[in-house]
Amino acid sequence: MxxxxxxxxxxxxxxxxxxxxxxxxxxxxxxxxxxxxxxxxVELVGVTTFGDVTKxxxxxxxxxxVFVSALRDKLIEGEIDFAVHSLKDLPTKPDPRVVIAAIPTxxxxxxxxxxxxGLAGLRPGDKVGTGSPRRVAQLRALRPDLxxxxxxxxxxxxxxxxxxGELRAxxxxxxxxxxxxxxxxxxxxxxxxxxLPAPGQxxxxxxxxxxxxxxxxxxxxxxxxRTRAAVTAEREVLAALEAGCSAPVGAYASDDGHILNLTAAxxxxxxxxxxxxxxxxxxxxxxxxxxELATAMIAEGAxxxxxxxxx
Ligand SMILES: NCc1[nH]cc(CCC(=O)O)c1CC(=O)O
Numbered sequence: 001m002x003x004x005x006x007x008x009x010x011x012x013x014x015x016x017x018x019x020x021x022x023x024x025x026x027x028x029x030x031x032x033x034x035x036x037x038x039x040x041x042v043e044l045v046g047v048t049t050f051g052d053v054t055k056x057x058x059x060x061x062x063x064x065x066v067f068v069s070a071l072r073d074k075l076i077e078g079e080i081d082f083a084v085h086s087l088k089d090l091p092t093k094p095d096p097r098v099v100i101a102a103i104p105t106x107x108x109x110x111x112x113x114x115x116x117x118g119l120a121g122l123r124p125g126d127k128v129g130t131g132s133p134r135r136v137a138q139l140r141a142l143r144p145d146l147x148x149x150x151x152x153x154x155x156x157x158x159x160x161x162x163x164x165g166e167l168r169a170x171x172x173x174x175x176x177x178x179x180x181x182x183x184x185x186x187x188x189x190x191x192x193x194x195x196l197p198a199p200g201q202x203x204x205x206x207x208x209x210x211x212x213x214x215x216x217x218x219x220x221x222x223x224x225x226r227t228r229a230a231v232t233a234e235r236e237v238l239a240a241l242e243a244g245c246s247a248p249v250g251a252y253a254s255d256d257g258h259i260l261n262l263t264a265a266x267x268x269x270x271x272x273x274x275x276x277x278x279x280x281x282x283x284x285x286x287x288x289x290x291x292e293l294a295t296a297m298i299a300e301g302a303x304x305x306x307x308x309x310x311x
Pocket of ligand 1: 171203
């Protein structure tokens with residue numbers, strides 16, 4: 001091989017991203033970290049997804065997978081080399097064409113209230129915006145006297161409804177607010193004991209083509225073993241419950257390097273009843289822990305609570 005080939009600078013990796021501020025921010029963070037750790041240059045490639053252009057409510061679209069499929073299509077077409085997704089937006093059903101090469105260390109998994117006061121400071125009848133049945137159900141359990149309003153749109157749009165006075169407060173993921181530089185507007189962080197986050201909330205998934213071994217190997221430097229174990233358990237609960245992203249299912253796991261603790265809940269839409277269970281075990285058995293917990297929840301009526309299920 002000639003000297004010039006050996007010396008040639010490595011090809012710039014193309015990181016496909018949705019065009020939203022949150023997506024480009026988290027993609028840029030991953031790009032910068034990969035370059036810092038490996039020396040490989042990375043360029044962001046903006047991709048418009050159906051979920052970004054449609055005005056329909058997400059729950060009517062059959063899930064947040066709409067954000068994911070356009071990026072996967074670009075991967076398969078070879079237009080991009082890898083993509084960064086919010087893990088909680090990834091369908092639990094694996095896509096054999098791609099692999100999750102890395103799950104970086106998770107940001108704050110908690111849900112957050114944005115408004116003038118914390119939850120206890122809100123007045124009966126105050127309007128609180130959230131698009132998530134999981135959040136509404138758990139909020140109703142904490143404050144049945146508030147009015148919950150379905151909203152969608154990016155964080156800017158949602159927070160704008162508080163600023164304009166249309167809503168008194170909105171509930172969003174703390175991680176997203178942090179990535180947008182808006183953490184200062186949080187008036188309350190919900191402890192996971194009071195409000196179980198969505199499975200995978202606060203974590204990212206770095207995805208590339210299955211079989212792209214050199215890139216899978218390169219991206220693995222971004223992986224955090226404990227985060228991967230925790231979110232694997234959380235997502236397995238969701239998968240085993242056969243629930244989608246719009247189901248009122250919360251799950252949170254933490255792995256201290258020795259023990260994985262997992263709690264999950266299915267909450268009735270009106271917040272009055274729930275099936276909530278916890279388990280703990282070896283982090284290497286994350287998937288089994290999640291599956292067993294889901295089975296135990298189904299035995300206690302989780303399927304009925306979710307609606308039509310009769311397992
Ligand atoms: N479904 C939209 C979405 N996907 C990921 C996040 C936040 C960041 C994260 O959870 O990683 C959000 C916004 C929100 O729930 O407030």
